[in-house]
Amino acid sequence: MQLYTRSAGNGVPVVLLHAFPLSSAMWLAQREGLASSCRVITPDLRGFGGSRLGDDEPSVDAMADDVAAMLDVEGIERAVVGGLSMGGYVTMAFCRRHPDRLLGVILADTKASPDPEQARDNRERIALRVLDEGPGVLVEEVLPALIGRTTRERRAMVFGRVRGLVQAAPPAAVAWAQRAMAARPDSFDTLSGLKVPLLAIVGEEDELSPVADAEAMTRAVPDGRLEIIKKAGHLSAVEQPEAFNAAVADFVSSGPGGAGRSPG
Incomplete structure (x- = not known):
């Protein structure tokens, strides 16, 4: 499947995959802020933004295979993903x-852990409600947890933008x-087998995937670093884009093991 993709900048290709239930529009500040240090590629995952959903099972x-096919179309052999x-689950x-x-x-x-049964059941409940009642359900069910306390209290424009998305x-x-995420496996073995460096980023106010989850992923990999974004919740890249971009730019240019260097 061909993903609708936006890109900006030159240099090391960096693919950024968006959160649920948003689109690649969430990466606007990254496309603008990182373009001087890398080639930022932000596809719409299937069904969101400009990409078709298709007929595959969730x-x-x-x-992930869509992303690999997109790299083929872009002529990119290897990238920071x-x-x-x-x-993150798709990554x-x-x-x-x-x-x-x-x-x-x-x-x-x-997080690298799979959903417990209660979370899987809740995803199915929300899926059925949205199909029956429309995306307004997400404002009630999903939006409140996406944004951190500081953003809710002090950054009304950011909150409004996320609500619109x-x-x-x-x-x-x-x-x-929702059904794809509910069916995802445990990924700790995958992380422990990584042959490339990892950057884990987490908002200090993230309640959905808290700091402990980021710490666990960092410990699982042979070569990893952790960046905690202050005054940010679950959407750290949207809530505190300058800090997020700085962490990514530093990782790409001088990451452990040389994430930004060409192989060989």
Whole structure:
């Protein structure tokens, strides 16, 4: 499947995969702020933004294969691949299925553990509600936890932007993605087998994927670093883009093991 993709800048290719239930529009500040240090590539995962949903069964593996096909279309052999929240789950599936395409890995506000049964049941409940009632359900069910306390209290424009992105989510894509995330496997073995460096980023106010999850992922990899973004919740790249961009730029240019250097 061809993903609708936006890119900016030159240099080391850095693929950033968006959170649920947003689109690549969430990466606007990264496309602008990182363009001087790398080539930022931000696809819409299937069903979101400009990408078609298709007929495949819900699976983070299918989304990871979409990303590999996108790299083929872009003529890119290897890239730093990263994602936030759902994008992190897809990134870990990419690590599992396409390890030879990696220069480095960025996992932001996500977790390597699978959903417990209660969380899987809740995803299905929300999927059914959205299909029945539309994306307005997400404002009630999902939006409150996406944003950190500081953003809710002090950054009304950021909150409003995220709300708009949430409301634009297509119901069929929302349901498909919820079921794909519910079925994802444990990824700690995948992380322990990484042959490239990892940057884990987490907002200090993230309640969905808290700092402890980022610490666990960092410990699992042979070569990893952790960056905690102050005054940010689950959408650290949107809430505190300057700090997020600085962490990514530093990783790409001088990451452990040389994430930003060409192989060989």
